[in-house]
Amino acid sequence: MDKFNPYAFVTPIAILLLIIEISYNFFAKKGYYSFQEGVANLGTAIGNQTVNLLVAVLIFWGYGIIYTDYAIYKIPTTWWSGIILLILIDFLFYWCHRFGHRVNLFWAAHSPHHSAEEFNFGVALRASVTMRLYSFLFFLPLPFLGFEPVFIYGTVGIHLFMSFWHHTRAIDKMPYFEVIFNSPSHHRVHHGTNAQYIDKNFSEFMIIWDKMFGTFEPEIEEVCYGVLDHPKSYNPLTINFHHYKVLAKLSWQAPYFWDKLKVWFMPPGWMPRGIENSAPKKTGMTLKEQIKYTAKSFYGSVPYLSLHVALGLAFMLLVISPKSPLTGLERGAGSAIIWLMVIAWSGILESRRWALPLELIRLVLMLGSILYMTQKYQIMIPGLEYILGIFVVACSGYAMYYFRAGFSPTQKEQK
Secondary structure (H helix, E strand, C coil), X not given: CCCCCCXXXXXXXXXXXXXHHHHHHHHHCCCCCCHHHHHHHHHHHXXXXXXXXXXXXXXXXXXXXXXXXXXXXCCCCCHHHHHHHHHHHHHHHHHHHHHHHHCHHHHHHHHHHHCCCCCCHHHHCCCCCCHHHHHHHHCCHHXXXXXXXXXXHHHHHHHXXXXXXXXXXXXXXXXXXXXXXXXXXXXXHHCECCCCCCCCCCCCCECHHHHHHCCXXXXXXXXXXXXXXXXXXXXXXXXXXXXXXXXXXXXXXXXXXXXXXXXXXCCCCCCCCCCCCCCCCCCCCCCCCXXXXXXXXXXXXXXXXXXXXXXXXXXHHHHHCXXXXXXXXXXXXXXXXXXXXXHHHHHHHCCCCCHHHHHHHHHHHHHHHHHHHHHHCCCCCCCHHHHHXXXXXXXXXXXXXXXXXXXXXXXHXXX
16 A cells, blocks of 8 residues: 555545635635535544555455456556556446445445535545445456556545545536546536436546446536435434445345345335335435435534544544554554544534533543553653643533533523
8 A cells, every 4th residue: 555555645635625615615605515514524534534444454455365366467557557447447436336326235335425415525525434345346357357456446546536526516517528527517417316317427537438328417407415315314323324224124124035135135215015105206306395404503513513623634644544653453442532523523413412421531532542642652742741631621611511402502691
């Protein structure tokens, strides 16, 4: 991964583009972002990043065995082989993406990305914890052909970044460019729940695959974003595993054994025999029909979460960076704290009673982990323990004051 690791390079670019779009949205008053869904997107992204190193290890191990023992030919790592590899990845991803919409088990992995009811660069970061592993199954032919695993991993990273800029409403149609290549207009269609847009425009880099295989649809009607079966939550665990839960329930309720298995491999919306479903099957949804999910957040959550999302991004980089000195066990402990953090954020966004105790525990654990790492790795910052202690006490006091059930800013006046 150190030999060819584009992720360390593209991550700052992605964050910069996100900041630019947020600034444009704010000053132009476009309404492309809401605070709650923005935090949910970033919280989901931060949590998901903790599994990427594990996935990378599994990929290098599995692909390494194939490349070493079964490759037809060892293809050199050059600029021309990179172009060929990129095109092959794009072609394989088209089918990976298409299966991700037409097979329930794969849709369960992919649907968290589509569950966002907005469309912006924040949505591009809203990936699934299981999607990365599932997608690399479709790239298995590549090491057999003779592409080096690290070359595949790096090029997939570049290919993934190429899709980042598609997730915006700030760029209009691009008439000449989008004849061959994917564009924001094409990808807006892909994220639509409008009946004519569902299961269209699966391409990532070149739109020609959709045109070749009959899944292309131009953007005409204004797009309604989201999914027909929304998880109705900002909790990253719910977002990631909502459709798995739906399928497990259907499988359990199905009267026939074959249907219990079949439900996992049928298209989304398929119902087992013998299960009552009086509601008509949804074939699409327009903006007029859509009721977006919102929740009443704790008072004072906006400044608190704005600060802690920025700090959370920094802590995530410390935990997942390949250049970090942390051991595997320390990375695992840091990842657990990260998941506590993003789940606590969702509780604050939704005014859950458990949010306050979870956030207090998270603050103490994060303080302890930072102090442990600075001492173990001899990072000498004078007075750091006092600064961090004061910061955690201040954050805890703020949380205990504002993040209480039934609290309102007029509470004091009403007494």
